[in-house]
Amino acid sequence: MKSFGARRGRTISVVAMVLGATLVAGCTSSGSVGGSGGSGGSSGGSGSTGNAGALPSGKFSTVQAFDAQQISWGKCTSEPSDDPSADLSAFQCGTVDVPLDYTKPSGKYVSLALVKWPAADPATKVGSLLTNPGGPGASGVDFVEESKQEFDGALHAHYDIIGFDPRGLGRSDPIVCQNDKTQDALSEQDPPKDPTQRAAKAEQDSKNLAAACEKNSGDLLPYVGSNYVAQDMDLMRQVLGDKKLNYLGISYGTYIGSVYAEEFPANVGRMVLDGAVDPNADQLQANVQQQLGFEQSLEKFAGDCVTNYASSCPLSGTPTAAAQQLGHFIDGLQDHPLPTDDPNRPLDQTLGWTGVVIGLYGDVGSDWWKYLREALTKAMKNGDGSELLAGADQYDGRDQSGHYSTEQNGLIAVRCADFTTPTPSAAAVQSAYNQLKTGASILNSNLAPGDLAQPMCANWPFQTQQKPHVIKAQGSDTILVVGTTADPATPYQNAVNLANGFANARLLTRVGTGHAAFGSGNQCAQSAMEAYLVSGTLPPVGERCTA
DSSP, X not given: OOOOSEEEOOOHHHHTTSSOOOEEEOOOSSOOOOSSOOOOOOXXXXXXXXXXXXXXXXXXXXXXXXXXXXXXXXXXXXXXTTOTTOOOTTOEEEEEEEESSTTOTTSBEEEEEEEEEOOSOTTTOOEEEEEEOOTTTOOHHHHHHHOHHHHTTHHHHHEEEEEEOOTTSTTSSOOOOSOHHHHHHHHHOOOOSSHHHHHHHXXXXXXHXXXXXXXXXXXXXXXXXXXXXXXXXXXXXXXXXXXXXXXXXXXXXXXXXXXHHHHOGGGEEXXXXXXXXXXXXXHHHHHHHHHHHHHHHHHHHHHHHHHHOTTTOSOOSSHHHHHHHHHHHHHGGGTSOBOOSSTTOOBOHHHHHHHHHHHTTOOTTOHHHHHHHHHHHHHHHHOOOHHHHHHHHHHHTBOTTSOBOSHHHHHHHHHHHHOOOOOOOHHHHHHHHHHHHHHOTTTTTTOOGGGGTSOTTTTOSOOOOOOOOOOOOTXXXXXXXXXXXXXXXXXXXXXXXXXXXXXXXEEEEEEEESSOSTTSSOHHHHHHHHHHHHHOOOOOTTOEEOO
């Protein structure tokens, strides 16, 4: 099963913040690595491919004409690449068309890929539950098809479960940038050790990516981002026949939900936002807090490994010493890469850290921590980097044929469309550097202040002018915000801030480690989310779920 939610950008010391991205499509605390990752496949009837220059036009004359569409649901014929044996017989696939530019509805339009798992009992059905698994860049179609177990029960009994690929992503007329070989080079090439050379390479890589995306998808790039996705979601709500939008957003999907609530507060129904992104956060500080969270997860994993799996754990000593041992080994791959089952792709430092970080989305007893123990054992004791490479490929969206999904391309485009990233001041850079060297030194062993100085969107051609701000969504129904106390990808304080900012919200706390509560195995949190979505019953004020 592929895992979803938010991912962090790779450690600054490893890739020198080539894009400066802090979140990419990622993981919940359940999930597993089963060979190379990626979602390059397609579900039957689920959208077109190619760049925006090939987008059709002239089919619709008004926005109201889009609202009047009827979705032709049909058989889903292509399994997700992460689960080629998936049984898709229960699902239906289709598309819905949305204007490229809502101010010009008679112009070009985009076909969004959708999947539906029809409600189990039409007699108890209350409507559709739209979902988004985060990223930005993760496929909502894959999410539903691969998360059947998590939706089964009360949610499926009362809702048609709907997944969609947002515009420019997945199978919804995706952004096209660099070819697979170029992406391989970016993912697999360790940055220079010299900070000046590293900064120069990061700058050039950033410019090359921006130029490639603009060349291949320039017509589409100005029309991606959560403001457009929110409008698309309201259009989908009307086409699906729902009076209000019932929505489950995970990780970056919480930001999409927040923007929807800001733009369409009167149309918000039962909305659950799990693993929150703070819309008012400073982006450099958000990246710092995320890395501090991952360092803490690294130490917790190392402690669990040496304490509870001493006979098989490749680490030793105290939890702190074990975590340092792990970091020293991965850093050493820059000079001494390990062979893998692909003779052309040794495991270097960049791929090694990527394979470790994906495992840190888990919690005690999760498949992710089991994967990481086994992958590290194979690497550290047997000199075989194959399993860590498989984890890195899943993180990067690379399938076994070497094809990349749209996740990495979509990440930078959406993030720059959503958040202003000004050049940080020298004082802000120094403060961030000090925090990381003090609280996340293992993940940032080679960090230099200059690695923090370039903003994520410095070379991106289409950037938002909107400033980070508190979203109030005045007039909406109650929004249930869920936060996990030791979530490394979306720190708990994000959920506190988001809930406090809304005019009408309730905060539910999951006590534990790992990213997001949905699918984590925490029955208290799962039941509380289901109770609100199904019957509108909110958890008590201050509810904390320990199991």
